[in-house]
């Protein structure tokens with residue numbers, strides 16, 4: 161899964177930089193059915209003046225072909241009311257009329273699954289915007305919310321060879337199969353889904369379902385098949 165990182169500038173008012181430790185994932189729809197209102201267009205929007213005036217921001221936008229990331233998952237976004245903002249990562253699904261919502265939804269499920277692994281969020285904490293504020297969002301999915309959640313549940317584990325638990329207090333994960341491609345730090349007892357193992361410069365790595373990579377050295381991680 162390829163995610164295009166196009167972060168909101170740190171100088172923007174809708175990226176206050178407040179640290180969060182998200183334990184929920186909040187699903188939204190953009191409610192913008194205009195032609196061309198895709199992920200790229202929302203990536204531009206969320207960096208612009210209107211999003212700052214309206215005090216809105218969120219972490220990811222998904223359309224039928226692409227995923228854009230606008231904020232790091234450990235920074236607050238403004239998408240789900242005070243409590244939801246503090247506790248969750250926000251995902252917007254595009255509903256542009258020139259897009260294929262079935263494909264957007266499938267891609268959204270893939271992203272949710274990946275974030276569940278990455279952030280150790282259980283399925284019971286994948287929630288709608290409505291959960292936090294009562295807003296009719298995500299409008300298309302609310303009427304089929306249970307089946308949306310079931311699809312996430314059923315998609316879990318389909319391509320995994322096992323899980324890996326972090327034993328070290330802090331450990332790098334990599335965004336390429338390359339020991340120099342340090343991406344972010346994960347912490348002890350975080351658990352990730354492994355899709356394959358590979359050797360890089362003679363040392364074993366695991367590829368995670370999120371598309372990131374982690375050492376397979378048993379000094380630092382424990383593998384469970």
Ligand SMILES: [Zn+2]
Nearest residue numbers: 188189289297
């Ligand atoms: Zn919403």
